[in-house]
Amino acid sequence: MALDDPDVPHTVPGIPHATAGRLLRRPGLWGFPTLIMIIVTTVLTLAYMGGILNPTGNLHHFPMAVVNQDQSVRTGAGPLDAGELDLGPRIAQGIASMPDPGQRVQWRVMSMDQAQREMDKDALYGAVVIPAGFSADTVALTRTADGDAAPRQPALELLTNPRSGSMATSIAQGIGDQVAQTVSQQVAATLAQHAGPAGPTVHRVPTAEAILLADPVTLHTVEHRPLGNHSGFGLSSFYVSLLLTLTAYLTAGFMSSTVDFALGYQSSERGRRWALRLPLPITRTQTLLAKMAMSVALAPVTATVVLGSCAVILHMDTSHFAQLWIYSVCATIAIGVSAQAVLSLLGGLGTLVGMLFFVALAVPSSGGSFPLQAVPAAYRWLAVFEPMRQINEGVRSLLYFDGRADAGLLRAWIMIAVGCALGLLLGLVVAKVRDLRGHQRLTARQLTAVHSAASAAPLKPARSHRRVHPGRGLTAALSLLVKPGTGRTTG
Numbered sequence: 023m024a025l026d027d028p029d030v031p032h033t034v035p036g037i038p039h040a041t042a043g044r045l046l047r048r049p050g051l052w053g054f055p056t057l058i059m060i061i062v063t064t065v066l067t068l069a070y071m072g073g074i075l076n077p078t079g080n081l082h083h084f085p086m087a088v089v090n091q092d093q094s095v096r097t098g099a100g101p102l103d104a105g106e107l108d109l110g111p112r113i114a115q116g117i118a119s120m121p122d123p124g125q126r127v128q129w130r131v132m133s134m135d136q137a138q139r140e141m142d143k144d145a146l147y148g149a150v151v152i153p154a155g156f157s158a159d160t161v162a163l164t165r166t167a168d169g170d171a172a173p174r175q176p177a178l179e180l181l182t183n184p185r186s187g188s189m190a191t192s193i194a195q196g197i198g199d200q201v202a203q204t205v206s207q208q209v210a211a212t213l214a215q216h217a218g219p220a221g222p223t224v225h226r227v228p229t230a231e232a233i234l235l236a237d238p239v240t241l242h243t244v245e246h247r248p249l250g251n252h253s254g255f256g257l258s259s260f261y262v263s264l265l266l267t268l269t270a271y272l273t274a275g276f277m278s279s280t281v282d283f284a285l286g287y288q289s290s291e292r293g294r295r296w297a298l299r300l301p302l303p304i305t306r307t308q309t310l311l312a313k314m315a316m317s318v319a320l321a322p323v324t325a326t327v328v329l330g331s332c333a334v335i336l337h338m339d340t341s342h343f344a345q346l347w348i349y350s351v352c353a354t355i356a357i358g359v360s361a362q363a364v365l366s367l368l369g370g371l372g373t374l375v376g377m378l379f380f381v382a383l384a385v386p387s388s389g390g391s392f393p394l395q396a397v398p399a400a401y402r403w404l405a406v407f408e409p410m411r412q413i414n415e416g417v418r419s420l421l422y423f424d425g426r427a428d429a430g431l432l433r434a435w436i437m438i439a440v441g442c443a444l445g446l447l448l449g450l451v452v453a454k455v456r457d458l459r460g461h462q463r464l465t466a467r468q469l470t471a472v473h474s475a476a477s478a479a480p481l482k483p484a485r486s487h488r489r490v491h492p493g494r495g496l497t498a499a500l501s502l503l504v505k506p507g508t509g510r511t512t513g
Contacts, residue, residue, distance in 0.1 A: 062374055066382050073386030077193065077396035081126035084395040086197060087137045087149035088129055089181075090114040095158040109157045109212075113205055117150060120204070127197060141183040141246050143429040144418065147393065148194030150201050151179035160209060163238055176209070177240045178202050184245050185422035188255040190393040198241055206239035213238065249422065250339040258338055259418035260390025262328065266350055266417075267410045269324045270317070270357035271380045275373060277316040277358075278365050281309065287463055300476055303469050306453040306462070310366045314446070317358030325350040339421070346420045349435070353413045356442035360409065363449030384410035390418075412437035 045051060092110025118129040132140070132149075140146035159176035180198035182191045213235055249256055282288035286301030329347055332338040340346060361380060365372035386397060387404035388411045394402050405411040416434030423429035456462075464472075 058371075058374065062378070065378055069378075069382045069386055073397045073401050074392060077189065077392055078196070080396055080398050081124075081193070082395055082399070082402075083125055083128040084193065084197070084393070085128050085130070085140075085146050086194065087140065087146055088114045088117045088131045089134050089137050089149050089151040090131070091134065091154045092152045092156040093154050093158075095161055107157045107161055109160060109209070110152045113152055113156075113208070116208065117201055117205070120201075137181065138246060141181075141185075142423065143426055144183075144186055144423055147183050147186050147190045148198060149181040150198055151181055153177070153179055160213070160238065163235065164213060175240055176238055177242050178205060180241055180243045181246050182243060183247075184249050184256050185247060185418075186256065187260070187390070187393065188257060189391060189396070191256070193393070193396055195243065198243070202239055202241035206237050209238050210236055252337050252339045253421070256422070257391065258332075259421045260388065260414060262332060262338075262350075262421075263388065263390055263410055263414040263417050264385065265328045266325065266354055266413060267357055267380055267384060269328060270321070270354040271361050271376060273320055273324055274313075274317050274358045274361035274365065275376075277320065278313050278362060281313050281316065285309065300473055301464055301469060303464075303466065305457045306366070307450060307457055309463075310362060310449055310453045313362045313366070314359050314449070317362055318355050321354040321358055322351050325354045342420045342425045345425055346417065349416050349420060349431075352435075352442075353409075353416065353438050356438040356445070357409055357413075359442050359449075360445030363445040366449050367452055380409060384408045387411055388414045390414045407437075407441075409438070409441055412441065 090110040090113070092108065092113075094106050094108035096106055114131055118131050120129070134149075134151070137146060137149040141149075156176050156178075159174050162174060163176065178198075178201070180195065180202075182194050184191055252258075254261065279288055283290045283299065285304055286299035289296060289298040291297075325347060329343070329350055333340055333343060357380065361376050364376045364379070368375055383404055386392070387394075387401040387408045389405060390410075394405050394411075412434050415430030416438070419425055419427075419429040419431035419434070423431075425431055
């Protein structure tokens with residue numbers, strides 16, 4: 023079938039037929055949509071890829087701790103004969119004061135109890151622990167007289183926080199490996215300095231143990247409060263937050279279209295059926311209130327479906343389901359109300375702007391997949407107000423940190439309340455201002471003309487008011503809303 027073939031089942035007198043070929047040859051059809059899609063595609067690409075390509079290079083104030091549990095040891099006779107050796111404080115101070123021009127890592131010296139408390143409120147991603155006996159193992163490494171047992175290699179411990187996410191744990195592991203390598207070089211230099219080339223013990227060291235003396239320190243990794251098997255390696259909170267945000271936004275868009283169709287301001291096409299109701303007189307404020315009310319009413323439904331599917335069908339680990347459900351419902355309400363405000367303010371463009379704000383820019387700035395200390399500064403700025411970051415903090419606290427307020431839950435409650443209030447206030451104020459200035463979607467004259475012209479069209483009763491199907495009356499009614507020669511509505 024040719025693009026210019028006017029294959030239509032019936033004709034409308036006085037109106038030229040449209041064909042695909044004629045339509046596609048219009049320059050105005052291509053320009054604006056192409057520009058918008060270029061902008062949207064560029065923003066999506068930069069938003070997603072820009073936040074993940076170089077997490078190590080983007081590190082800024084990544085919170086790590088140094089814990090010193092080492093005890094001094096008498097060296098006795100031998101190459102380290104200095105009376106008493108206490109490497110722990112020197113190593114801890116050396117780690118905390120390592121040169122770091124970019125402030126990539128924020129080191130803090132603390133006790134083990136303090137480090138565990140900080141991890142329990144998601145304020146610490148890892149801790150390098152100098153265990154008790156580190157100095158003793160270092161001294162024993164040099165005592166290789168005949169008949170002596172093989173010495174135990176001194177080791178540092180890396181305490182990780184898997185509840186902060188797999189990527190945070192991976193970054194902490196990389197930092198721990200670098201620290202262990204640096205400490206090993208320093209300890210090897212200390213052994214070589216005290217032993218010297220003429221040290222009698224060094225000449226008696228077997229080749230394998232000489233290799234140990236050149237790289238004496240190892241690193242052992244230990245998890246603090248490991249997660250269960252159904253937690254997605256600490257990513258379940260991120261995906262639950264994403265689902266809550268996405269379903270709330272999609273529901274808002276669908277409810278907005280449903281209300282507009284019910285009021286006669288938008289057509290509906292289901293399969294081969296196309297329908298358009300006669301428009302009803304209603305203010306923008308009342309329209310927005312109806313849309314927001316529907317989003318609020320459906321929030322418990324969508325939140326229940328998301329959490330029920332995760333917990334009941336997929337057996338996601340959660341020990342605070344009731345609190346998580348209440349929080350999820352409120353977060354969904356906040357997203358729905360804010361999304362309706364955006365759609366009301368921007369009209370057709372609101373769909374794209376909302377997608378960028380609530381999804382595209384929200385995912386890399388949420389702190390769910392990548393810690394905020396490992397993303398570019400622009401994403402850390404977005405995280406201050408992006409809704410998904412606030413939702414993720416609350417969900418993570420309830421799933422991994424026993425619902426502690428200081429683990430992000432209190433801030434999350436405050437931010438979703440503020441976001442919901444701002445969305446509600448902004449949307450209603452702008453709608454009210456437009457109403458007061460007479461910027462209605464259709465004027466009283468247009469509504470009267472449409473209803474009068476549609477009286478000649480075949481009508482079919484609907485539940486609330488009449489639904490108009492294609493015909494001469496509908497064509498005449500719609501023509502009254504269009505400026506001659508422009509194709510644009512006059513309202």
